Amino acid sequence: MNTIEERLWSYIDGSCTDEERKAIDLLIIQDVDWKSKYEELMSFDLELSKMELDEPSMAFTYNVMEGIRNEYAQQPLKAGINKNIIRVISWFFVVTIVLMLVLILSTVHVTPARITVHLPDSLKLPNIKNLLSSGVMQGFLCLDLVLAMFLTDAYLRRKRQQKEALRP
Amino acid sequence: MQSKLSDIELIDQTLGGNQAAYADLVKQHQRFVFTLAMRFAKNREDAEEIAQDCFIKAYRSLASFQKQSKFSTWLYSIVYTTAMTFLRKKRVDTESIDDENTYIQLESQSSGMKNNMAENRSRSYYLNQAIDQLLPDDATIITLFYMGEQSLEEIARTLGIEPNTVKVKLFRARQRLKEKLEKNLKNEVKELI
Numbered sequence: 001m002n003t004i005e006e007r008l009w010s011y012i013d014g015s016c017t018d019e020e021r022k023a024i025d026l027l028i029i030q031d032v033d034w035k036s037k038y039e040e041l042m043s044f045d046l047e048l049s050k051m052e053l054d055e056p057s058m059a060f061t062y063n064v065m066e067g068i069r070n071e072y073a074q075q076p077l078k079a080g081i082n083k084n085i086i087r088v089i090s091w092f093f094v095v096t097i098v099l100m101l102v103l104i105l106s107t108v109h110v111t112p113a114r115i116t117v118h119l120p121d122s123l124k125l126p127n128i129k130n131l132l133s134s135g136v137m138q139g140f141l142c143l144d145l146v147l148a149m150f151l152t153d154a155y156l157r158r159k160r161q162q163k164e165a166l167r168p
Numbered sequence: 169m170q171s172k173l174s175d176i177e178l179i180d181q182t183l184g185g186n187q188a189a190y191a192d193l194v195k196q197h198q199r200f201v202f203t204l205a206m207r208f209a210k211n212r213e214d215a216e217e218i219a220q221d222c223f224i225k226a227y228r229s230l231a232s233f234q235k236q237s238k239f240s241t242w243l244y245s246i247v248y249t250t251a252m253t254f255l256r257k258k259r260v261d262t263e264s265i266d267d268e269n270t271y272i273q274l275e276s277q278s279s280g281m282k283n284n285m286a287e288n289r290s291r292s293y294y295l296n297q298a299i300d301q302l303l304p305d306d307a308t309i310i311t312l313f314y315m316g317e318q319s320l321e322e323i324a325r326t327l328g329i330e331p332n333t334v335k336v337k338l339f340r341a342r343q344r345l346k347e348k349l350e351k352n353l354k355n356e357v358k359e360l361i
Binding site: 006013015047049051065 | 187190191194195198199200202203206212215216219220223224227228291292295296310314315320335338339342343346
């Protein structure tokens with residue numbers, strides 16, 4: 001069962017039902033205790049709603065904007081690059097690779113014995129056998145490994161920062 | 169004469185690259201955000217740090233603001249989570265937040281200076297002093313309801329709880345506030361309220 005005070009606060013806050021409001025209206029008129037309690041709570045409510053807000057320092061807005069500017073100035077260059085440019089470049093490569101695959105596959109003749117590829121005469125591929133010496137291959141794989149580690153590290157750092165920023 | 173732009177208009181301008189619009193948005197909300205931060209930090213330096221951090225966080229995620237609720241409700245939820253994180257960082261864990269003993273020091277300070285001060289100080293001063301002695305959750309609900317002009321539903325959204333829970337918490341917070349006032353001011357409380 002709600003106390004007088006609890007019911008009166010609901011009435012003052014306007015969070016009670018219409019029926020409850022009408023019942024409390026009557027009680028305030030008819031009952032002296034209800035009336036005095038209602039007046040006390042109303043006066044308290046009025047004082048609370050008249051409270052003043054605290055004022056931050058004069059430089060508050062400036063400090064916030066400076067904080068934002070600093071944060072964006074510290075961003076790495078890659079974050080400032082237009083993503084559309086990156087998309088166009090990636091699409092160029094994707095389309096080129098697809099076209100080359102289509103071209104190559106259209107010239108493949110499959111026979112049970114062997115597969116022969118007839119490339120157009122105008123297309124001359126470099127002789128890559130000379131380039132693929134063991135030293136070059138090892139260097140290439142090593143670079144790949146370093147790059148993969150670097151990208152994984154950057155990805156994990158970014159994820160951790162996002163998690164920290166969202167943590168309540 | 170140029171009319172004051174609404175929060176949504178300022179947000180749209182900010183998202184369009186106009187940083188001055190965000191500065192206006194900060195000016196419109198800084199007093200309340202700072203007051204709310206004061207409820208947790210209890211000193212101006214820390215409150216300013218929390219409030220500034222909130223506005224920077226809000227700027228960072230402004231594009232994710234859905235515009236379905238009021239900007240202030242969204243901003244106050246950022247203030248609440250930032251302030252709670254701040255309290256945790258200050259090694260005041262959630263158990264001690266619920267512990268009235270944390271505020272014994274504040275209470276004893278205030279009870280020592282209660283004599284004959286009612287004449288000299290404003291009513292707002294005494295109310296703020298009593299609110300400062302409340303638990304952060306109680307102080308936040310009272311501040312959001314009376315100073316932030318937030319409805320019970322909006323407060324529920326800000327704090328991530330049910331509106332009915334807010335109603336009960338608000339009732340208890342007001343009761344505790346009255347008790348603090350009575351303790352601080354004894355007989356003079358009747359004149360105050």
